[in-house]
Amino acid sequence: MTEKIDIKGEKDMPAMAMSLGLMDWNKTGSWRNLRPVIDYEKCTRCMICWKFCPDACILIRDEEPVIDYDYCKGCLICAEECPRDAISVVKEE
Amino acid sequence: MKKVVMGNHALSYGAMLARAQVIAAYPITPQTEVVGFLSELCADKLLDAKFIKVESEHSAMAASIGASAVGARTFTATSAQGLALMHEMLHWAVGARTPVVLGNINRAMGPPWTIWTDQNDSLSQRDTGLIQYYCESNQEVLDTVIQAFKVSENERVLLPAMIVLDAFVLSHTSEVVDMPDQELVDKYLPRRKATYRVDPKDPHSFGNLTGPDRYYELRYKIERSMREAEGLIKEADEEFDKLFGRKYGLIETHQIEDAETILVASATVAGTARTVVDELRAKGEKIGLVRVRVFRPFPFQEIRKAIENAHRVMVIDRNISFGHSGIFYQEVKAAMYNQPRRPPIFGYIAGLGGRDVTPETIAEIIEDAGKRDRSEEDIIWIGLKP
């Protein structure tokens, strides 16, 4: 993980956005207003959700789908595509 | 050594003498000879460059940005719809601060389908942040390619530069061109050294998502580099003069010292205007000419100084911003608004879609302006068939 470089003003910046915006700390998951939640009781580990996630935010951990909430944008494609209706939708506070 | 070359080949020779390392281009009339000839030069090993054939102008500029990002000297060329297709990538090249030299043959925009000259294609890229040069002769085209690389790659600038020449009137017209000596060009323009570049040994992200806390400053830096480019264009021009005995300036002035009437024009129209000015001078008329060579960065100070004492100024535009007026006219007028001395400025539109702008056209403009005291119309059409 690269830390966000401390920049006070334009004088500290290179001409171009070189390592100014890194996804290590650009946690775009904070923009989400609906959160998909997997019910592992219902889930058959078919990995269809993993295949469909447009942001590559479903990771495979120990042969299970795990949502990476740091970057999941809440589009809910996974919930739509899950054949077992194992993904529910929770409103973000 | 002198050679007879067409305007398009003047661009190719310029890229060859500058030792471009990557050329990515897609052919389009009237630009085709520029890259056709460059591909031959590469195939014949007269130019040691990677020639990338792409499927569109959007890709041509995308490939150029990639090449420039690793530190290569990069050249491309296009025209009209091709330049329009590049538009998104022109913004990218500017924001990414990747120097590229781009030759654009001014061709009017379709529809209706057309191949003849006017300036709406290049001027539509006004707000991207491209440096823009408008050339009058094939010699100037060739020399400007070499100068533009020097400015564009300067680490205080790092902005792409576009060299513009009129379709057919210049692109397909052959003129005698003094070919700069390669050794001197190498001295003037050494191999590019890029401080910021994509390097697998020192990984960085480039152009990644950057929030409102930083984007604003990056825009400020582009503008500051644009302003610095103004001085560096002049410096590069003067250094060029010392080695090759030719210089062009940001603007070129002709007979303006005591001129009461001043014509402002660009590209080949300025050449025609110069002959008319000389004829009228011979008859004792106090008339002069300002040729705008560099359009971005806009040479505010030089233009103000050149025209502030005139009694009337006529700007000739081979372009139009629909719903407003001629683009050079708008800019010259805006440059004068806050000045203590500002002559009346008249905006003439002529030669759209490649209609000839002849000495008679220019004479008509001068005669028309002579009858007016104030500029009341935003557009005065010249040669319109009613």
Ligand code: SF4
């Ligand atoms: S909500 Fe969208 S982004 Fe988030 S895990 Fe599901 S498919 Fe991926």
Ligand code: SF4
């Ligand atoms: S699509 Fe549904 S059932 Fe299949 S792995 Fe994903 S959550 Fe489990």
